[in-house]
Amino acid sequence: MNTLARQSNELRLMIDARYVRPVHDGISRYTASLLHALHRGIISGNYPQIKVVMVISDDEQLAQLPDFPHVKGFSPTGPFEPFSALLLNRYRPDVLFSPMQTIGSWGRRFGLILTLHDLIYYDHPDPPRFLPAAVRWGWRLFHRTYLPQRLLLNRADDVVTVSQTTAHLMVQHRLTHRPLQVISNAPPEGSGVDLQEAMARIPHRKRSLVYMGSAMPYKGVDLLITSMAELPDYELHLLSRFDPRRKEELLRLIPQNAQVIFHDGVTDSEYQHMLATCTALVTASSAEGYGLPVAEAAAEGTPRILTDIPIFREVAPGALHCDFQKKGTLAQAVRSLEDPQELKNQVENAIRDAARDSWDRSARDLVRLATSTRERRRG
Structure with a gap:
C-alpha cells in the first residue's frame, strides 16, 4: 500500500x-x-x-x-x-x-x-x-x-x-x-498555569529545592549537594534515578546536618506537585542543549536558580543566574527568595519565560x- x-x-x-x-x-x-x-x-x-x-x-x-x-x-x-x-x-x-x-x-x-x-x-x-x-x-x-x-x-x-x-x-x-x-x-503542552494561579501558589511553597536531571559530572549535582551545608533549613530533592555507583559517590558528599533526599525517580504528577510547592528548581549544569526541566519549572511559575551559561540566558532570561563554583552563591540566591517581593518577581519572570516557546x-x-x-x- x-x-x-x-x-x-x-x-x-x-x-x-x-x-x-x-x-x-x-x-x-x-x-x-x-x-x-x-x-x-x-x-x-x-x-x-x-x-x-x-x-x-x-x-x-x-x-x-x-x-x-x-x-x-x-x-x-x-x-x-x-x-x-x-x-x-x-x-x-x-x-x-x-x-x-x-x-x-x-x-x-x-x-x-x-x-x-x-x-x-x-x-x-x-x-x-x-x-x-x-x-x-x-x-x-x-x-x-x-x-x-x-x-x-x-x-x-x-x-x-x-x-x-x-x-x-x-x-x-x-x-x-x-x-x-x-x-x-x-514546555510540555497542557502543563503549566497562568500568572494568577502561579501567584496563588506562593503561600504554599515550602523550603525545598528541586533538581531534575542526570548525575553526569557536567550536571554539577555535587555542587548542589555540598552547597546545602549553608542551607540547613532547606531540603534538596534529587528526583531522577541515578546509576547506583554514582549515587553512592553523591551520598558521601552530603554535609553534616544538610537535608538531601534521593527520590530514585518520580511520576509526572509527583514532579508537577513538587514544582508547584518548592522554593525553586536548581541546576548547576555547565552545559545544556536546551534545559527542559528549566522550561517545565517556568510553566509552573516556579522560580529557577541556574548556572550563568549562555543557554540558560537564552531560555530563561528571567531566572536567577549564578556561579555555583563560588562558595555561598546558592545560599545567597535562595535567601533572596525569602523576600516576598523578590519571590513574586521570580514567579512573574517564570511565567513570562514559559511563553517564549x-x-x-x-x-x-x-x-x-x-x-x-x-x-x-x-x-
Whole structure:
C-alpha cells in the first residue's frame, strides 16, 4: 500500500519516531511533542496541504504518539539502519524529518532534515556508565573530532537544532554547510498555569529545592549537594534515578546536618506537585542543549536558580543566574527568595519565560522548513 498517496500540491512529510520511548527522554519528548502539535494543527485546519506519516520501529511507540498513519522502519540501533532510505523510498515522502542525525540516507529519493540537539559530549566526552563497554569506547572515539558529525549532517538538505545557543556553536565549529534552522524545544503542552494561579501558589511553597536531571559530572549535582551545608533549613530533592555507583559517590558528599533526599525517580504528577510547592528548581549544569526541566519549572511559575551559561540566558532570561563554583552563591540566591517581593518577581519572570516557546510554534517552523526543503529540491 502506498501510505503517502499523492494529492495535488500536498506536502508528504514523514517523521522519524523511532526514538520515542515508553518513558520520555529528551529526544523522545521532542519527537512526540512535535507530532502532537502537528496533529492539532491539521485537525484545526491550519495545515490543509500536509500529510504526515510516522516511522516507528516498535508498535509500543504508538501509545505516546497521535493518530497519524505509520509505517515500520528498521531499528535505529540495528544492523540494517544504513539502508533505511531504501526502505522508506517506497512510500514516496517529499521530506523526512529525523530528531537525530544518524538515520541511513544512502539511495534516498526524498528531502532530508536532520537534527543535532547539542554539542555537550565534545566538551564532556565521558559516556553514561550504564552503556556497554564497547559502546562507551565508540562514544569516546566519535567525540574526539568533529569530522564524523560533519559527515553525518552534510548528508541532509537542511539541519535543525533546538536553540540559538547550539546553532551558534555549530556555526563556530563549522559542523555543516547545509542551511541551519532552530526548531525550539518547549514546555510540555497542557502543563503549566497562568500568572494568577502561579501567584496563588506562593503561600504554599515550602523550603525545598528541586533538581531534575542526570548525575553526569557536567550536571554539577555535587555542587548542589555540598552547597546545602549553608542551607540547613532547606531540603534538596534529587528526583531522577541515578546509576547506583554514582549515587553512592553523591551520598558521601552530603554535609553534616544538610537535608538531601534521593527520590530514585518520580511520576509526572509527583514532579508537577513538587514544582508547584518548592522554593525553586536548581541546576548547576555547565552545559545544556536546551534545559527542559528549566522550561517545565517556568510553566509552573516556579522560580529557577541556574548556572550563568549562555543557554540558560537564552531560555530563561528571567531566572536567577549564578556561579555555583563560588562558595555561598546558592545560599545567597535562595535567601533572596525569602523576600516576598523578590519571590513574586521570580514567579512573574517564570511565567513570562514559559511563553517564549511553544510546540505549536515549533510545529509551524517545521512545516515551513519542510515546505522550503521540498521546493528547493524541485528546483
